[in-house]
Amino acid sequence: MSLPLAGIRVIDYSHFLAGPHLSRSLAAMGADVIKVERPGAGDAGRSHAFIRDGRSGYFIQQNMGKRGLAVDMKDPRGAELMQRLIAGADVFVENYRPGALAKLGLGYEELSAKNPGLIYCSVSAYGHTGPDAAKAGFGLIAEAKSGLLAQLGVPGAPPPLLRVSIADLYAGTHGVAAVCAALYGRTQTGKGTHIDLSLYDCTVSIHDYAVQEYLMSNGAVMPQQTGSDMPNSTVYGVFSARDGHLVIAAQVDDAWRRLALLIGGEALAGDTRFHTTAGRNAHRLEILPLVSAWVAAQPGQHAAIAALEAAGIPSAPVQTIDQVINDPQIVAREMIVDLDDPVLGPIKACNLPYRFRDADTRPTRSAPLLGQDNAAIAAELGYDADAIAAMRADGVLYEEEAVR
Template identity: 35%
Template sequence: MKKALAGMRVLDLTQVLAGPYCTMCLADMGADVIKIEKYPNGDDTRALGPFINEESYVYMMVNRNKRSIRLNLKEEEGKEILYNLVRHADVFIENFRPGVAAKLGIDYDTLAKLNKELIYCSISGYGQTGPYKDKGGYDIMAQGLSGIMSFTGDKGGRPVKTGIALHDIAAGNTAVQSILTAYIHRLTGGSGQYIDLSLVDSGLAWTVWEAASYFGKGEVPTPNGTAHRLATPYQGFKTKDGYILVGAANQKLWMKFCSEVVEKEEWITDSRFCTNDDRIANISILEEEIEKILVNQSSTYWLDLLEKANIPSGPIYSYDQTLNDPHINERDMIIEYDHPKAGKVKTLGFPAKYSKTPGEISRPAPTLGEHTEEVLKELGLNLDYSRLLTKGVI
């Protein structure tokens, strides 16, 4: 079965998470991703545990389906090898701090002269322009600058980082979208181009409801715990033995919640709760009144009632519960493959389920430099591999 991106060749000079997540997604769809790892130690995540037979599980999570070569770009011969790879590539992606690629002689202007069809994507903390462009930027700094930390957490609490590397993943997803857009443009008569994206911009672009509140009525978003800032009840509530999520976010569901779940039909005509605006204005009172009732029965009891009333609802899982949930497993969100050093490895599955071009693991995450000779031989270059190894070029 031909994969959706078969024929696309990607040179991946990224490391850690945002860039590797992007190139993993492209590789899952069939692109030939050649991960060019820095000499001598490779991607920084190779040093992060946990380890299985000295292979980093963190590295393996976002580097499946790729080939790895170890290349010393500070050596002219190493740079020449990269130039030869560029001549046969469709996409080049890097996440150096702005200015570093130019110092190495691998910036867009240089590489576009070798391959005018090249799609070149730069991922950085703050972007290639602006007063912060030269600052080092990690996910947590992006969460701070985007304002997301200021409205994450409980009311009155300290700023809280989201539980995942939100801006890294947002940048990775934005890079996938941008590269595919540029690729389609090229396939339909356009040429190669340069893409500049940042962790900050990518995450900030996801704050759509918060921007609506600020632009629409000048409201600065603050932490709401699990509550939604525009609709209620749409949040987590304490029960007798835990917490559940209730999504009675429109008037019809609110009325069903009152009459069929908590048996408080008088709330429907209560002036504090009549409309969604009323409920938002009195959300603290509403939360307290709802929890007074829910704490008297178990989570299962209330979830059964909510399900019978066709009101969106669900549990708040610990991560081990998530990974053992029958629905998650039925959707193949946990898959297993054989790694040459680590053995049987479990990883997360493919979130998009294609009917004709499904994702698959055709290669395990590569060991460091595993495919160096294989990739270089494909270029047809007459190279003295022993000498290059001894010299520290590859």
């Protein structure tokens, strides 16, 4: 059956990560996403690792399922083509500094005046209001300023970098929700809107306890670095086996009692000091060494997990990427998919998590080459073959060599 966003046209005028992730998600749910890039280099993500035969895995990951248009906006014909394209669009996604696109005639006020139903989604470092609105920023900046990094790592040591772009991806995911909500709202009002998403806002909103811990204690409690442990959720952390690491989530009362019975018998399970969350947190420095010693005494990581699972205690190995790719659960859920890339041929890529009972959300095409769909898109907009040929010859419509 058709995907839920079939018939929705999205113009992706974004680059790198937050915007492309947002629009790739919309493409997975059926939207016709047209990725618009500048002639020459295109999206800067095209040069981001990992590169094979000139193709970026990073770019493919965030742009699969889209069509590609490379147009010179400085040429009046290119500007006119873009205006025609946006006039028939439902959604416009951009992630430039506030005000930057207005100089190109692509600001919200101008576009919405011509297309009142347009949903215009802006993703920026700090949003379009506030004292920092004009500042540039990346995910790392938001993660640092949000207090997220300050809680990571060993006390006293510099916090480690997250090896995934939480701020960008979380903002992109919020963008998907906001765009879908705006599309529904448009069915009631007939009007579009401007969505203003900030990487900084999104990363602050991700805190599930730290902000409230500080506010509700009137500033008396400051969340700190705690290494591989959660002081407010004992037992909830990482433990070392002889041949690897594993996580144990026994922070709720019933799970703790099962864990206590497994590692210390009735004596530990019956210790009333540990029967509540507050009690376990207060005595965590007594509890954690007992858990660590039990894990270290097991024959290995898998043996420890088998014993924990048999006792009904949530646990899992700390897996490396090769183990994730081959995990039977990931294989069964089709989280790694096969693609046919126009340059690389058959490749594998990470899927998105959207699952609908009656629709297939697996990507049907790889990320576009730069300018791959120029001619088809221009023809859809009413340009004849001669006009398209002239724009191609003059570089208004740009195609990389692989397309030609």
